[in-house]
Amino acid sequence: MKKPNFNNNKNQFWLFGNHAVCEALNNDNRIKHQLLVTKNTELNIKLPKTLRKEIVMKEKLDSLLGRDTIHQGIALLVSPLDSLDIEYAYDKKTVLILDQVTDPHNVGAILRSAVAFDIDAVILTDDNSAKESGVLAKSACGALERMPIIRVVNLKRAIEQLKSNDFWCIGFDGDGKRELKDFNFGNKTAIIMGAEGPGMRRLTKEACDEILRISMSPNMESLNVSNATAIALYESYTARISNK
CATH class of the missing domain: 3.40.1280.10 (SPOUT methyltransferase, trefoil knot domain)
Structure with a gap:
């Protein structure tokens, strides 16, 4: 199994929590790079063909996002949305x-x-x-x-x-x-x-x-x-x- 790459450039950031991540997954205008979930996290949503779910330990998300962050076992690496004129x-x-x-x-x-x-x-x-x-x-x-x-x-x-x-x-x-x-x-x-x-x-x-x-x-x-x-x-x- 390929080991997840947790590095992201300065223009990318992690979304976390069910609402934020699921809405981003449903947004065709949002560029998505990496999806991390814990083993017991349910994700009832169709993923884009270019994105696959990577299973990680809860401790990894705690380390990545901060131990006090309420991430609900899910995180999505994204690019910012384009601003409108x-x-x-x-x-x-x-x-x-x-x-x-x-x-x-x-x-x-x-x-x-x-x-x-x-x-x-x-x-x-x-x-x-x-x-x-x-x-x-x-x-x-x-x-x-x-x-x-x-x-x-x-x-x-x-x-x-x-x-x-x-x-x-x-x-x-x-x-x-x-x-x-x-x-x-x-x-x-x-x-x-x-x-x-x-x-x-x-x-x-x-x-x-x-x-x-x-x-x-x-x-x-x-x-x-x-x-x-x-x-x-x-x-x-x-x-x-x-x-x-």
Whole structure:
């Protein structure tokens, strides 16, 4: 039996856990290199002809991924997905923009919410944002393979391009003049969320058509960015389905 090769180049990374791996196996756009499973792991999915299942000991996955990683006995070595161009968003209804959100757990959770609430695409900055990783994919629970992702070099320019294509661009800040619940999601909308702590950068905020706030109890100063984003996406989703 051929001994598994556990070396991967810097552009490849390991996905782990049932949801992340199975969604990647079902994604024709995902380049897959190596599949490792433990002896007792069930995998009820048809594999691509170019990929075979390699049986390894649990200790090998623990060593490869980290002893505290919950890998469920399965790991898949992949290449990152290709980023889409900003033009992809022009004819869409609702897009989400993340301004330098770097925590992979937050970005993964946000992608999961974006899929749940029918967001058409997520736009990230090319620098200073979370890159694809096993942690991000695990937090996304399969959503990384389903959500179209656009990476841009200049976020302000991307916002201006969306505005030129009839998008109304709304940012979120605790000092926003209008509450989210009072906003009308009837038109093409770009929802913009800043990094946890610093929030949106100055140029990003200046590019917004409007700054909104999420009403909340004075007992808590702020929300985690993934929680705040989920609230905004839910409000946009309920507005869209009620307008159909």
